[in-house]
Amino acid sequence: MKKILEVRGLAKIHGRGCAHCIDSTGPEMDTNICAHCGSVVATHGVSFDLHEGEILGIMGESGSGKSTVVKTLFFDDAPSAGEALFFHGERQWNLFDLNAAQQRWLRNHRFGMVYQNPHLGLNFNVTAGGNIAERLLMSDLAHYGEIRERARQLLSRTEVLPERMDESPRKFSGGMQQRVQIAKALATRPPLLFLDEVTTGLDLSVQARILDLILEIQQELGTAMIVVTHDLGVIRLLAGRTIVMKYGRVIESGLTDQILEDPQHAYTQRLVASAL
Amino acid sequence: MNAGYELPLDEAAYSFGFLDEFAKREIRRTVLKAISIPGYQTPYASREMPMGRGFGTGGLQLTLSLVGAGDTLKVIDQGSDDSVNAVNLRQFVELTCPGVNTTEHTAEASLIQSRHRIPEVALTEQQVLVLQVPYPDPLVVVEPSEARRKVMHGEGDYSRLLTKLYEDIVQFNEITISHRYPTRINGHYVIDPSPIPRYDIPRLHQSKALVLLGAGRERKIYAVPPYTEAVPLAFDDVPFRTEDFLDEQGQRRACARCGARDSFLDELIGDDGRKTWHCSDSDYCNDRLADQSQPSAEFVR
Numbered sequence: 001m002k003k004i005l006e007v008r009g010l011a012k013i014h015g016r017g018c019a020h021c022i023d024s025t026g027p028e029m030d031t032n033i034c035a036h037c038g039s040v041v042a043t044h045g046v047s048f049d050l051h052e053g054e055i056l057g058i059m060g061e062s063g064s065g066k067s068t069v070v071k072t073l074f075f076d077d078a079p080s081a082g083e084a085l086f087f088h089g090e091r092q093w094n095l096f097d098l099n100a101a102q103q104r105w106l107r108n109h110r111f112g113m114v115y116q117n118p119h120l121g122l123n124f125n126v127t128a129g130g131n132i133a134e135r136l137l138m139s140d141l142a143h144y145g146e147i148r149e150r151a152r153q154l155l156s157r158t159e160v161l162p163e164r165m166d167e168s169p170r171k172f173s174g175g176m177q178q179r180v181q182i183a184k185a186l187a188t189r190p191p192l193l194f195l196d197e198v199t200t201g202l203d204l205s206v207q208a209r210i211l212d213l214i215l216e217i218q219q220e221l222g223t224a225m226i227v228v229t230h231d232l233g234v235i236r237l238l239a240g241r242t243i244v245m246k247y248g249r250v251i252e253s254g255l256t257d258q259i260l261e262d263p264q265h266a267y268t269q270r271l272v273a274s275a276l
Numbered sequence: 277m278n279a280g281y282e283l284p285l286d287e288a289a290y291s292f293g294f295l296d297e298f299a300k301r302e303i304r305r306t307v308l309k310a311i312s313i314p315g316y317q318t319p320y321a322s323r324e325m326p327m328g329r330g331f332g333t334g335g336l337q338l339t340l341s342l343v344g345a346g347d348t349l350k351v352i353d354q355g356s357d358d359s360v361n362a363v364n365l366r367q368f369v370e371l372t373c374p375g376v377n378t379t380e381h382t383a384e385a386s387l388i389q390s391r392h393r394i395p396e397v398a399l400t401e402q403q404v405l406v407l408q409v410p411y412p413d414p415l416v417v418v419e420p421s422e423a424r425r426k427v428m429h430g431e432g433d434y435s436r437l438l439t440k441l442y443e444d445i446v447q448f449n450e451i452t453i454s455h456r457y458p459t460r461i462n463g464h465y466v467i468d469p470s471p472i473p474r475y476d477i478p479r480l481h482q483s484k485a486l487v488l489l490g491a492g493r494e495r496k497i498y499a500v501p502p503y504t505e506a507v508p509l510a511f512d513d514v515p516f517r518t519e520d521f522l523d524e525q526g527q528r529r530a531c532a533r534c535g536a537r538d539s540f541l542d543e544l545i546g547d548d549g550r551k552t553w554h555c556s557d558s559d560y561c562n563d564r565l566a567d568q569s570q571p572s573a574e575f576v577r
Contacts, residue, residue: 101431123436126443133442137435144445144511166446 003087004192004224005050005073010082012068015039017080025247027267032063032247042068043248046082052191053222057239057256059229059271065248066228070194073226074113075103086110088191108138112185112223116197118177121184122169128155128180129165135187154183158213175206179213186217193225199234211237232275236260244268293340294372299323300341303497307338307488310499315461317412317429317496325492327364332391333492335408336365339389342404342488345375350385355393355540355556365389380559392455394476396539396560399485401502407470409491412498414458414468434458434466438509445514457516458509461500466509469500475518475540480506521553531555534564 013021018037025032025041032041043065050056058066071077073084073095084095088110098106115121122131132151141147152162158179160172169177178198185193195214199207211234217223227238235242235256243253244265252265263269291297299321306320325333343349349369353362357380366378379385382395389406399405415425418436428434437458444452455471459480469480470489480487480500487500500506510516521529521541530537532552539560541553555561 100427104431104433123439126439127446129446130439130443134435134439137438137442138433142438142512144442144514146513147442147511 001051006085010046011044012042027246055225057235057242060245064245112190112193121181158183303341315465322495329493332408334490338490348377350388353391356558396557403485409470412491412496
């Protein structure tokens, strides 16, 4: 299997930071706020590999830094330290060494992101079709008929009625908004997709259908994904491998089956036990 | 303004062109930068002018800093030399710039300040066109933050503007922007070409004359230098279209005064409620009328 993403020592500190920040935070200290300078260590020392077509789960409680990891990789946020290499075709990119324009190019052409809150991923002032068109236009497609056709295909693929493509997503239900967001993220057929708590806040039957959709897409297109969630069910269904985070550190990583059946870290044990 | 008005003696010591020399120098420097980076909105320190912002202060400051003795100035408003805005600006220049000639004939002018139109007669390399701009940034309709707009301009990121065009076609089967049509200059920056109609956009492309655009309230100057690409944003399969002025039978309407079928027309509604169409460019219309009467005069002779 070919590697698509290699992350080493990713760190993000909100605040000034001091020499004691790292030692005085983390799961052992039971906090992510440095007692000396008050900085928040959102993540520290996160390293992992992702291969083509693989789904990696990032699990952890609120404030564990799991979303921060994805945000830095999608350039929503700049990391304080660490490096990430992205491989596609014959090329490789050192994500955090790129300038803003190069980062934007990668974002638009090679990455996709689905946020928990559709307001972040969608523009509610334009139609559902327009949202997808925006993403296609970003990737330099300028043929109206073709854009229409692609948008229609994507929306029917994600089970949004194509008849409703010219309505604002404001009029859609939460589940449908999430589907439009997924269609938008997939518009450029990105090799790498980030999913940040995509099913949180949706009811169970809608959750199940969205998860099905994500799995189908992964099988069809071979898209590599990073799935951030606090929901063990989502992890169990989607992720082949999982990393567990707490207070900004990775406390456990491995095959999902192994982690769920035989958790090693006390926190993971408690998490798995509480879900059953 | 009263045409007979003269500056009081104690105020007669204004510099040539009302603006002080430092202001003119700054504006000229800004103009140089704007020409060097076609389409880039160059910020400048817009001065207070003795008229309200929004009445062409941006254009006037450009005119005053460019005009010199021996220049011939034409001022038009929506194509007309005789509307209030044009007459006031022209009189102001006559008052403050001794030695500057004014004209109503496009071909005679070396400097043309215009609001919302480009003259029908093709401009030459010897002429400079100054356009008054109310809103310089085309991205303002999709992005409220100026800081973010600057980044979008820098990276040439106009996808959200194109999304707006897409939405127009979805809703109305046509792009509904009638004026201020976003136009890409020299392959990078997209400008708001001031409220000129779509009809005038092709005249910006490879224009022989230098086109300067000044926004007084928004404090921006930008330029379309001579022989520069100016391409309106459009889709590959939905090309840019100008006003065609077709009547119900599909015929090109003609000017009711001069009969021109190749000019931009204004729709006028008469007292009886009937519509007529006239050339918007009054000088062009008058010229044609004069030409039409001349041959017949020769014929008589």
